[in-house]
Amino acid sequence: MEELTRLFRLAADHAADYRRSLPDRPVGAPPDQAALTRAFSGPLPATPCPAEQVVTDLLAAAEPGLVASAGPRYFGFVVGGALPSATAADMLAVGWDQLAFNAVTSPAAIAAEAAAAAWLKELLGIPTAASVGFVTGGQAANTAGLAAARHQVLADVGWDVERRGLLGAPPVRVIAGDERHGTIDRALRLLGLGVDAVQPVRTGPNGAIDLGSLRDVLKAGPAGPTIVCLQAGNVNTGACDELREACELAHRHGGWAHVDGAFGLWAAASPATRHLVDGLELADSWACDGHKWLNLPYDTAFAFCARPDTHAAAMSYAAAYLVGSGGVPTGANLTAESSRRARGFAVWAGLRELGRDGLAALVDRCCALARRFAEGLTAAGFEVANEVVLNQVLVGFGDDARTDRVVDAVQADGTCWAGGTTWRGRRFMRISVSNATTTEADVDRSIAAITRLAV
Numbered sequence: 001m002e003e004l005t006r007l008f009r010l011a012a013d014h015a016a017d018y019r020r021s022l023p024d025r026p027v028g029a030p031p032d033q034a035a036l037t038r039a040f041s042g043p044l045p046a047t048p049c050p051a052e053q054v055v056t057d058l059l060a061a062a063e064p065g066l067v068a069s070a071g072p073r074y075f076g077f078v079v080g081g082a083l084p085s086a087t088a089a090d091m092l093a094v095g096w097d098q099l100a101f102n103a104v105t106s107p108a109a110i111a112a113e114a115a116a117a118a119w120l121k122e123l124l125g126i127p128t129a130a131s132v133g134f135v136t137g138g139q140a141a142n143t144a145g146l147a148a149a150r151h152q153v154l155a156d157v158g159w160d161v162e163r164r165g166l167l168g169a170p171p172v173r174v175i176a177g178d179e180r181h182g183t184i185d186r187a188l189r190l191l192g193l194g195v196d197a198v199q200p201v202r203t204g205p206n207g208a209i210d211l212g213s214l215r216d217v218l219k220a221g222p223a224g225p226t227i228v229c230l231q232a233g234n235v236n237t238g239a240c241d242e243l244r245e246a247c248e249l250a251h252r253h254g255g256w257a258h259v260d261g262a263f264g265l266w267a268a269a270s271p272a273t274r275h276l277v278d279g280l281e282l283a284d285s286w287a288c289d290g291h292k293w294l295n296l297p298y299d300t301a302f303a304f305c306a307r308p309d310t311h312a313a314a315m316s317y318a319a320a321y322l323v324g325s326g327g328v329p330t331g332a333n334l335t336a337e338s339s340r341r342a343r344g345f346a347v348w349a350g351l352r353e354l355g356r357d358g359l360a361a362l363v364d365r366c367c368a369l370a371r372r373f374a375e376g377l378t379a380a381g382f383e384v385a386n387e388v389v390l391n392q393v394l395v396g397f398g399d400d401a402r403t404d405r406v407v408d409a410v411q412a413d414g415t416c417w418a419g420g421t422t423w424r425g426r427r428f429m430r431i432s433v434s435n436a437t438t439t440e441a442d443v444d445r446s447i448a449a450i451t452r453l454a455v
């Protein structure tokens with residue numbers, strides 16, 4: 001037992017040391033992927049190895065290839081850094097080694113999910129009766145939401161897609177903005193609807209869908225099973241679709257409204273940004289990430305559905321037993337995973353650590369820091385291409401080649417990290433402020449580095 005304690009402490013001590021080092025260490029990964037691969041490779045061991053030696057070897061092999069994405073100056077990919085309590089809770093989930101399939105395999109895991117689900121719905125303003133699947137990411141949440149949508153719009157015309165599949169089914173049209181996230185397309189592929197099912201809707205100046213275009217596409221038909229994919233938080237600009245009007249339009253045409261709100265749905269958690277997602281409660285399903293702006297560990301996200309029975313009918317493999325049983329389905333009956341890690345502990349812990357006010361402050365702070373970036377970089381003579389409504393900033397440094405050179409230089413420098421993106425046919429640096437520990441000083445230091453490297 002002493003050995004086990006030593007082993008776990010070794011891992012926990014290292015993780016804590018690493019986290020403490022984040023504000024000061026260079027943000028980028030060194031590019032020597034071959035050396036890392038060499039450090040991990042070697043002949044398959046024929047004989048057992050003491051656990052402590054294994055962990056010591058792992059620390060040595062991995063350390064040079066870690067990216068400080070949990071740190072305060074990492075602005076790529078809408079990445080957050082896991083909150084302390086959530087990180088510790090996740091360590092416990094692994095230490096307890098719980099199987100979060102259902103309340104028989106882990107009563108505690110399911111109870112934590114239930115409590116966290118209620119808090120999440122209250123924070124986001126999602127109807128209290130909605131079901132919540134604790135899934136692995138926005139991709140999985142979009143897939144679950146669109147699976148529920150597929151079930152319902154086909155059931156409405158008398159087609160049982162879970163039994164009969166899509167061969168011979170009435171066609172389903174999917175209406176989605178032309179700046180939707182790529183995971184919507186992958187979900188449509190996985191669900192057999194195919195990307196050709198998409199009727200694209202034009203987006204307006206800041207990347208939110210144009211309501212007039214949505215109206216036209218809905219009207220143009222054909223009538224029949226219709227799914228409308230909306231977005232809260234354009235991955236480039238942060239823009240949110242006008243959800244109230246868009247959901248009403250979708251429903252007027254008998255459609256199902258799904259909202260991809262991987263990060264942008266958190267606008268709902270602050271009184272200052274709530275208006276950006278006004279009307280979100282009218283949707284039928286929502287996808288939202290925990291591991292982005294909520295600063296929870298990977299891999300954590302939520303698939304919400306206004307109709308729990310529909311959700312379970314689409315995702316459960318015990319649907320006959322669950323549907324109509326009266327209770328809201330839980331656990332693996334709401335996700336594509338069967339055996340699952342108990343990610344509810346970390347969600348519960350992170351929400352408890354933040355509280356309602358702490359979460360609102362986190363959202364507000366990130367938005368304010370994004371505006372600080374925009375103001376600072378504008379003052380330095382660079383172009384901010386989007387209206388900074390949330391936590392995303394798109395910066396141009398001249399022509400595409402020059403912008404790409406600046407992005408490369410910033411990544412190599414290591415003071416901060418931001419990715420490149422293409423928006424409306426042009427290259428930009430994309431800055432996402434999503435980390436709970438980022439300060440004004442971090443932003444100022446990053447602006448100084450970017451300015452120094454861009455001249």
Ligand SMILES: *Cc1c(COP(=O)(O)O)cnc(C)c1O
Pocket residue numbers: 078136137138139140181183233234235260261262263289301
């Ligand atoms: C990140 C993101 C996704 C995908 O989420 P994962 O957690 O990476 O699976 C989907 N939609 C939007 C808008 C996103 O920003």
